[in-house]
Amino acid sequence: MAGSALLVVAFDFGTTYSGYAFSLRDKPLNVQTNQGWIAGSDQLISLKTPTCVLLDPNGQFDSFGYEAENHFATLAEDNEHIGWRLFRRFKMILHKNEDLSRSTTVEDINGRSMQAMTIFTMSIKYLKQHFTTTINKQKTGIVDTDIQYVLTVPAIWNDNAKQFMREAAEKAGIEKARLKLSYEPEAASIWCQTITTDVQETWSKVGRQYMVIDLGGGTADISVHEKQIDETLKELHKASGGPWGGIIVDNNYLEWLTKIFGNTTMQKFTSKQMEDYFQMLRDFEIKKRSVTPELKGKFTFRLFSSIKELYQESNMPPLGKRVADLGLSGMVTFSSDKLRVDVSVVKQWFETPINSVIEHVQHILAKQNMQTVETVLLVGGFGECKLVQDLIQRELKSKKIIIPEEAGLVVLKGAVRFGHYQDTVRSRIMTHTYGMATFQNFDEQKHKNAEVKFINGKKKACNVLRTIIQAGEEVNIGKCVSKGPYTPTDPDETTICVYCTEEMYPEYSTDVGCKHIGTLKVAHANGLSKDDNSLQASFIFGDTELLVKAVNIKTKEEFSTYMDCL
Structure with missing residues (x-):
């Protein structure tokens, strides 16, 4: 609707x-x-x-x-x-x-x-x-x-x-x-x-499974979906990816220019000839999308006169000798307003992000539950690059690669x-495991690495993480997970501390990589025993925020808060 x-x-x-x-x-x-x-x-x-x-x-x-x-x-x-x-x-x-x-x-x-x-x-x-x-x-x-x-x-x-x-x-x-x-x-x-x-x-038939690779400027973002009979989408593999976007190619280009013209020239160019610098980046953004696998010979870039003038002022050797000293003779040439670079050099600027994406995608598709994924949708601004498209198609031969029109706007x-x-x-699919830090009766076999405290005369293992929901678990949007009952250790209040980690089987809230994301404090009714102040805790996994609720089982009093991850 x-x-x-x-x-x-x-x-x-x-x-x-x-x-x-x-x-x-x-x-x-x-x-x-x-x-x-x-x-x-x-x-x-x-x-x-x-x-x-x-x-x-x-x-x-x-x-x-x-x-x-x-x-x-x-x-x-x-x-x-x-x-x-x-x-x-x-x-x-x-x-x-x-x-x-x-x-x-x-x-x-x-x-x-x-x-x-x-x-x-x-x-x-x-x-x-x-x-x-x-x-x-x-x-x-x-x-x-x-x-x-x-x-x-x-x-x-x-x-x-x-x-x-x-x-x-x-x-x-x-x-x-x-x-x-x-x-x-x-x-x-x-x-x-x-x-x-x-x-x-x-990809639109019911039951069809497909992967989406979104290649943007900063990140590669990858998900796997299945079309349901009610037209909804079900995620089959947790969202994954990395910092493998188009800006890596931009940075490689700038580093290569710095190798040619030197640090001094490039620093002056970026600070004193800023209009030319920004225009150079805009030109490159357009040019890099036109790099194709079939290209041979040399690829032409616009060369601003200002960068050549700054180079000449820096007492560096002539550009021809500089190129020869760098072992690039015949691969780099200059004309009045053009820089011509051998295509083999240009393609190297793309290797790191593309190879990272392909290796990651192949790792996902090799999993047993991914064998029925037949199609890959390639979208995003960086995904519009012809070289990126060709390399992904070449490495994923068994899959049907689909690049929608205007992939950068999809x-x-x-x-x-x-x-x-x-x-x-x-x-x-949950990307993290969520849990609560709890005290548990100390068990020498289970709690070998636990911090130990005596509470009301009883030996307790501290910071034991009780899992609410596990990384890799499928969760319907808005799912409520309830845990309890919990008997308070403090007569005045109970503090529910929620943690998350990428690990599937964490033991303690103090484990490396385990992060505290929020706390819910529950005040107890005066005059009631600890048993009468027992709590039921509920966790609602929504679109972007985790809502935590606690209800006093006897009085039905409710407490809730959104986790503050900042």
């Missing part, structure tokens, strides 16, 4: 690029993307804009995206950028960051720190305001309470990163009740159910559809 929101808008807040898309309730599949991002002086129109934020010398928000890059570059050209602060590609601070908190900081391009929450909030607020301006030009009478907001996040993120994004969105002015997080590979899977092509039946469009039909995903 469609939701009640008149309009759904989804924000794809990416490592390299961000954008949004939306559709109305009466035409949910008529998804519109913003067409108005102006990519620099050449007036190139882009469907997404760079994820970067510019602050003025007072620390106030100035601009976002292409506008931020261009403004900062102009200031730098006139040497008026002192005090201004540009933050780029800061989303990766959330990936696998066990120490993430509300006070975590990110650095601008000059290494100066600022609270990450502030920068993320500014970014989402800008996207929200840009969307509001766009929709008000098209439709009249739509107010904020008519809108369902969706924010895409990698499925492989930890709970703390997902909570961080949610809080940033709320600080940006999005009401909690009208905000949903959508896991990126799930969104891609949802959208691909709507595509009407000859190959649709490959996640965004799917997130919009998810906002209209939020019950599309039936179940997920």
